Amino acid sequence: MSEQHLAPVGPVPVPAHEPPYYVVVFTSTRTGHDPDGYTDTARRLSALVRQIPGFLGEDFAHTPGGLAVSVAYFRDLAGIEEWRRHPEHADAKRRGHERWYERYVIHIARVEHSHGFTRT
């Protein structure tokens, strides 16, 4: 069997890192207005956040017609603050308030423990 058969198929969760690190949990429901604008902006922000020092990855899931849950991982609060102040991110938040989000909640938390399981 060649190695490519052993590679994961589909999305892979962000792995456990050595604590401490930080999670930004963002849960949301959308209005359904301007879905193309939302999708383009989400793609752009997803590329931009990768340039933030200490960014460790992002997990995202969206139940059709239901809740979206995003979890972004950062090594420290300085990275989260830099991302919060990023001009394109701030502009996207403004449009999120105006158009895209029905509700959202943000929880910023310091990871104290983590572990993972991969089927062998």
Added chain:
Amino acid sequence: MSEQHLAPVGPVPVPAHEPPYYVVVFTSTRTGHDPDGYTDTARRLSALVRQIPGFLGEDFAHTPGGLAVSVAYFRDLAGIEEWRRHPEHADAKRRGHERWYERYVIHIARVEHSHGFTRT
């Protein structure tokens, strides 16, 4: 307009609570084996966890064919530990290893900041 027209339609994210509190982020991909067993167990556990003292709620999203992200909120680590030791939860974890999960990652984190937005 009657009050029921103002009630949210569909899922509502768990609201921001006053810190400190804890999040248990559980990200996973599944094997696809025994989907009925998984669904029944998930429903049963979702009812059981509500009985744990200090449980504050759970957000869940699953992209079809992709990642599932669950975030459970607890007031303190004692509640998380009680849930971890619950016999039905421990039994479900065993079956998860045997059958259901391709991969999973758990991050346990102490919330330092939270806020929410609701469209008015």
